Structures are given as structure tokens and as C-alpha cells.
Amino acid sequence: MSKPIVRLLPYFFVGFAFLSFNAAYAQPTETAEQQVDWLQLGMGLFGGLALFLAGLDLLSEGLKKAAGNTLRDVLQKLTVNRFMGAATGAFVTGVLNSSSVTTVLVVGFVTAGVMTLAQSVGVIMGANIGSTVTAQLLAFNLSTYSLIAVALGFFMTFGSKNERSKYMGMMIMGLGLVFYGMGLMSDGMEPLRSYEPFLEILASMEQPLFGILAGALFTGLVQSSAATVGIAIAMASEGLLSLQAGIVLALGANIGTCVTALLAALGKPVEAVRASVVHVLFNIAGVLIWIPFLSILADIAVNVSPAAAEGLVGKDKLAAEVPRQIANANTMFNVLNTMIFIGFTTAFARLAERLVPDRPEPKDKIIQPDFLDDGALEAPTIALENARREIERAGHIALEMMDALGKGAEHHDREALDAVARRDDEVDILSSEIMKYLGRIRQSSLTESESETHQKLVSAIINIESAADIVESDMVELLKIFIDGDYAESSETTRDMVQGLWTCARESLELAVQAVGNSDQRSAQEVLLLKDDIRTLSDQLFERHAKRLDIDEPRYLERVRLLMTFIEQLRHMYTLTKRVAKTQLPVEIATEAA
Structure with missing residues (x-):
């Protein structure tokens, strides 16, 4: 069995365990409005989340291997100025499905002297735009056909002798698991549509500080902003989440993903820490400036998103419209932030250099590696x-x-x-x-x-x-x-x-x-x-x-x-x-x- 699959076994095990319990112990609710089967709900939500994360991991692994050196070379050659850097960062991150991989590439180039820290700021800004591609895919809600992709990807991965076909299979299988996990989470949360205590909690999410904090904490916990936005879209697809609440959760995810960057920089060279600091400064500043203008961002998202089919009202209408609106708001938030801050890349770089000064060379060491990140x-x-x-x-x-x-x-x-x-x-x-x-x-x-x-x-x-x-x-x-x-x-x-x-x-x-x-x-x-x-x-x-x-x-x-x-x-x-x-x-x- 290939190592990427072995690495994903914990995710599959958790998902399989929840689904098995679901089949064995799930019982129908007595009253849709009053009774919630928490065991069934938990199995659907957390089992779906496990498969969702497994799919993201598999999708990212397949993309990285299929891309090989190509995207690395593109990133190195097309960052001649801040605007090209941002565009290249968005493209590479969108293809790799991972802003962290893009950041690792950037840190390597800065360490090697191929790219300046100021140039890297534009790439990091663009990486935030590229990371919204996953949310856009999730808003299509293709869970009905997800198992077709899982089966096709599985047979391509294990049945093909061609390396490129295997990696394409990993990507397809990963994408299928992402949508299948989304569907499980969405179905699992359906009983909550009429559960008043939970609806009150979701209503409180519209309060910016509370919603941002919740999104940041969850993202920091699962180490994936895509998972936070994915759950927000899954809840919205059941009519549980308003657009305002979905936006603040997405904003919180942008802050929470900084935890991943900071953890990755611990014990790393100064250049890696500075790149992570740039990531943190940019994301936090972007969230802060948008807090007073959330309603404007919501209005823009509504105007650029397709309307629901005629005849839908109430939660059915919300379920049809809000997922795409959240995905569009998330993309616009990152695009507009990049447009606002792209002129200040040098300022971000200088601030990062001040916050993270050069370290003195250790006196007790003869020499230490510079590039082994x-x-x-x-x-x-x-x-x-x-x-x-x-x-x-x-x-x-x-x-x-x-x-x-x-x-x-x-x-x-x-x-x-x-x-x-x-x-x-x-x-x-x-x-x-x-x-x-x-x-x-x-x-x-x-x-x-x-x-x-x-x-x-x-x-x-x-x-x-x-x-x-x-x-x-x-x-x-x-x-x-x-x-x-x-x-x-x-x-x-x-x-x-x-x-x-x-x-x-x-x-x-x-x-x-x-x-x-x-x-x-x-x-x-x-x-x-x-x-x-x-x-x-x-x-x-x-x-x-x-x-x-x-x-x-x-x-x-x-x-x-x-x-x-x-x-x-x-x-x-x-x-x-x-x-x-x-x-x-x-x-x-x-x-x-x-």
C-alpha cells in the first residue's frame, strides 16, 4: 500500500468508525422539532469531517506529485514584481490546494537569496486568494456524485502502472472524499434545522467578534481553513447559517490559519519566521479593516452570486443561495485585501525584519545547515x-x-x-x-x-x-x-x-x-x-x-x-x-x- 494512503488511514478509520456506529445504532427521531439524536448527529458530523480532511490531504498529495517541479519553477521565474508575485502565488496555491506548500517554496527561495522578502510578501498575499479555490469547489455541492469520483480515483490509483495516472487518481479520489464528507456533515446536521438552542448559537455567530473567534479557534484546532469554510458551507446548505455568520467564520478561519504558519516556523531559520510573520500581519490586518464593513461585503456577495430557483422560500431559499455567497465573499475578501495591501509589500517586509531581527551566530557550533527546512x-x-x-x-x-x-x-x-x-x-x-x-x-x-x-x-x-x-x-x-x-x-x-x-x-x-x-x-x-x-x-x-x-x-x-x-x-x-x-x-x- 502506498505511503500517502497509509498516512490517511487514521482519517479513514475515524470516518469508518462513525459511519459503522451510525448504521448500527442510529434511531429515528421522535419529534423533528424537539428530539435530536446526538449520537447520529455526531457520527455524521465528525465522520464526515474525518473523510473531508482525508480527502483534502489526498487531493493535495496528488496535486503536489503531479505538478512536480513545474509549479516551483513557475513560482521562481514569475515573481519579478509584486503584482506578478501575487498572481503567481494565487495560481500556484490554487493548483496545489495548499497555501502552506507555497509558503514553504517562498521561504526556500528567500533563504537561497533567489527572492527578496519584499517579493515574497506579494506571493504570500496571492496565496490567500488561491486558497479560496477549495471553497468555490465546495459550493457546487456535488456530494450526490461523490462516490463515483471515489471509485474512479481508487481504481486509477491502484490499477494504473503509469505514475501520472496514479497521481490523477489520487486527486480524483481525494476530491470525491471531500464532497462525500461534505454530504455526510450536511445530512448529519439536518435535525438541527429546528433545534432552537443550536439556532440561537448560530444567530450569535453573526456577532463579528464571537464568530471570528469561533472560526479562528476551530481552524487552529484542525489546522485547515478549508475545513472551517467547508463546515460553514455545509451548515449553510441546510439553511442553518446566515450569510453574515458564514462571512465572519471565514474571516476567523483566515486568522486561525496563521497558527499553522507560526507552528511551522518554530525553530526554523529567520527567513522562515519572517515569512510567517508577514502571513500573520497580512491576515489580521485584513480582518480588522473589514469588520466595520461586513454588511457591504455581504451585499456585494449577494449581488455577484446567482439567485435561487423561483418558488423557494425560508430555509430552502437560504440553503440554495448562501453556500455560493459565502464562497464568493471569502474570495472577494482575499482579493480586495490583496489589492489594498499590495502597495505596502516593502513596509510589511521591513516590519517583519524589525519584529524578527537577525539571530547571532551560535558560538558553540562550528556550523549549521542553512537550507534544510x-x-x-x-x-x-x-x-x-x-x-x-x-x-x-x-x-x-x-x-x-x-x-x-x-x-x-x-x-x-x-x-x-x-x-x-x-x-x-x-x-x-x-x-x-x-x-x-x-x-x-x-x-x-x-x-x-x-x-x-x-x-x-x-x-x-x-x-x-x-x-x-x-x-x-x-x-x-x-x-x-x-x-x-x-x-x-x-x-x-x-x-x-x-x-x-x-x-x-x-x-x-x-x-x-x-x-x-x-x-x-x-x-x-x-x-x-x-x-x-x-x-x-x-x-x-x-x-x-x-x-x-x-x-x-x-x-x-x-x-x-x-x-x-x-x-x-x-x-x-x-x-x-x-x-x-x-x-x-x-x-x-x-x-x-x-
Whole structure:
């Protein structure tokens, strides 16, 4: 059984349990106006909610896997200004059915320096608009046909061998469960249509502060604004909820969803916390400015929504009209807020930076990861890109080690060589953290493409760490012996050849790191093209000194031995960088270059 399905089993279990009790113990009410079967109502409401949440989770999972890297690339390329950022954020969130995934993407871009915090504000604003797509779908009330979608999605998920068809099946099955859960909640609440105490509670929901508080608390509890708006639409479809009450619950859901953002930011880098703070500031400010104008928002929603069929009156009329009105009011609220605040993205960013200042670097830590965000683990494609960035960072440290080693050798600086050796600890720490992170990614359900990328990244970090170890444990020690023994005498020809070999090895490491960091096949191919230069120079050096091994001078022979060993280490370095480069090339090209 696939891991996404296993992860949803608790939802299915709860829903199945409630439905089973419903079938076994439900009894007809004695008087529709006075008697409410609370067991039956609870089973319908909470069982429906469990299936509703399970469907949302499955729908989001299928969308994320079907979208792959496409939406991430769209988000990165189309955020050139605040308006495009907002539009892109709305589009990506609407497709992914998750504003949290969009926020994770944004945080990753800000952390990597690809996007500024001010640019991210526009995307976060747009994400709020995209999150209303779910409410618009729910207002169609397709629960009558929901089991068709569940059955179709199930057979597509488990019966298809094509990956894309499986993910489409997950989406269809998830959407069917969403509507089926909505139908169960709606049917379960039908007895409440004439239960006066409950109607009085719903009437109090029209009081803005009470309704907003209720919506915020429930959203914070279930960690889903879509669930809050979905229940509001389900109640409205039974004629239980007025438009005013539905709007204030939706406003409360916009505040409650900030709890998810704040929880996700706990213990995260400063950029992640700032993005969450922007989310909170924007949502709270948007709710506050609309409280005095709720009646205006309600009037606009009524005017833009279709009227009920003729002949309907009372609760039947409300049941036909209010669900769509709530969905439209929710969308307009977020669209209008974005239009109002889009001009203040820089102000939001500066305020977030003031509220969340830069943290001082921990003095007791040698180094810590910059990109390994646990929140991204919900979207493996994003998490893999985070790991890729951290691997690139480790590779740059290895490159800096090699540069420092060259300078230390040139100036016969033993202290500089000791500093190079200490930097290897940084690579070792990052490598360990990256491997742990990749292990956690592996626990998720990965597509074939993601699994392939995962294997390539594992290979890349192992070989980059090994290259750094060669610099630290082999080259540094060889150069120390060379300096301490005063073996510096050598011909200008030998020095030039060694320098040329060194340059080729260093270039291969730089190109390999670039190939991994940017998924750059051209750089990877350039690493392979250095093979002939490396082989020619090393062979010439071996041949040049092999001819002189008959010289009976122990000091000379020791210098040759050290030189030959150093050349071997440079060749080994190239072998490792070639392995890194091959991870970024198609299998057929990598195999030919073996």
C-alpha cells in the first residue's frame, strides 16, 4: 500500500468508525422539532469531517506529485514584481490546494537569496486568494456524485502502472472524499434545522467578534481553513447559517490559519519566521479593516452570486443561495485585501525584519545547515531542492579548502594548512546533516523522478565529503612533510606541470559543485572533458621522474616519492569530482564516460 494512503488511514478509520456506529445504532427521531439524536448527529458530523480532511490531504498529495517541479519553477521565474508575485502565488496555491506548500517554496527561495522578502510578501498575499479555490469547489455541492469520483480515483490509483495516472487518481479520489464528507456533515446536521438552542448559537455567530473567534479557534484546532469554510458551507446548505455568520467564520478561519504558519516556523531559520510573520500581519490586518464593513461585503456577495430557483422560500431559499455567497465573499475578501495591501509589500517586509531581527551566530557550533527546512518535507520535491542547495554549500567549502591549500603551499605557511584541516570539520558536519535530511525525505512517498534525484544527491554529498577529506587528511599532511623537510627544490618545468595538474583538479571540483547546485549538465560534461588533460599531465610527470629513479640520492628519491603521492591524490580528487558530475548527466552519457 502506498505511503500517502497509509498516512490517511487514521482519517479513514475515524470516518469508518462513525459511519459503522451510525448504521448500527442510529434511531429515528421522535419529534423533528424537539428530539435530536446526538449520537447520529455526531457520527455524521465528525465522520464526515474525518473523510473531508482525508480527502483534502489526498487531493493535495496528488496535486503536489503531479505538478512536480513545474509549479516551483513557475513560482521562481514569475515573481519579478509584486503584482506578478501575487498572481503567481494565487495560481500556484490554487493548483496545489495548499497555501502552506507555497509558503514553504517562498521561504526556500528567500533563504537561497533567489527572492527578496519584499517579493515574497506579494506571493504570500496571492496565496490567500488561491486558497479560496477549495471553497468555490465546495459550493457546487456535488456530494450526490461523490462516490463515483471515489471509485474512479481508487481504481486509477491502484490499477494504473503509469505514475501520472496514479497521481490523477489520487486527486480524483481525494476530491470525491471531500464532497462525500461534505454530504455526510450536511445530512448529519439536518435535525438541527429546528433545534432552537443550536439556532440561537448560530444567530450569535453573526456577532463579528464571537464568530471570528469561533472560526479562528476551530481552524487552529484542525489546522485547515478549508475545513472551517467547508463546515460553514455545509451548515449553510441546510439553511442553518446566515450569510453574515458564514462571512465572519471565514474571516476567523483566515486568522486561525496563521497558527499553522507560526507552528511551522518554530525553530526554523529567520527567513522562515519572517515569512510567517508577514502571513500573520497580512491576515489580521485584513480582518480588522473589514469588520466595520461586513454588511457591504455581504451585499456585494449577494449581488455577484446567482439567485435561487423561483418558488423557494425560508430555509430552502437560504440553503440554495448562501453556500455560493459565502464562497464568493471569502474570495472577494482575499482579493480586495490583496489589492489594498499590495502597495505596502516593502513596509510589511521591513516590519517583519524589525519584529524578527537577525539571530547571532551560535558560538558553540562550528556550523549549521542553512537550507534544510523540516517544513519542506511535506513536499519532497522542495525538500530535495533544499538538500541540493546545502550540498552546493558544502561543495563551496571544499573548494575554499583547496584554494587555501594552494596558497599555504605557495607561501610555505604551516598555520594556513592547519586552518584548512579544521574547515574539513564543517564539511563533515554538513554532510552528516544532509544525509539525515535525505533519510527523512526517503520516508515520504517519492515519485520515480524524485527517487532518482534522491540517489544522485546521496552520491554527490558522499563524493564531495570524500574530496574534502583528501584535501584535509592527505594533501595537507603531504605538504607539511614537504615544507618541514625543505624539499622545495624542483625544476621550473616540474613546477609548471604540477601547477597545471592542480589547476585541472581544482577546476573539476568547481564545475562539479556548479553542476550539482544548478542541475547543470553542461558543467558536468566539462568535468568529463578534463579527463584527457588530467591523464596527460600526470603521465608526463610520472614518466619524467621515473627516468631519474636511478639517481642514488635519498633526499631526491624522497622528494620524488612525495611528488608522486601528491599527483595520485590529485588524480583521486578528479575521480571523485567525475562521480559527482555523472550524477547530473543522463545514464547513457555517464556510462560512456566510465
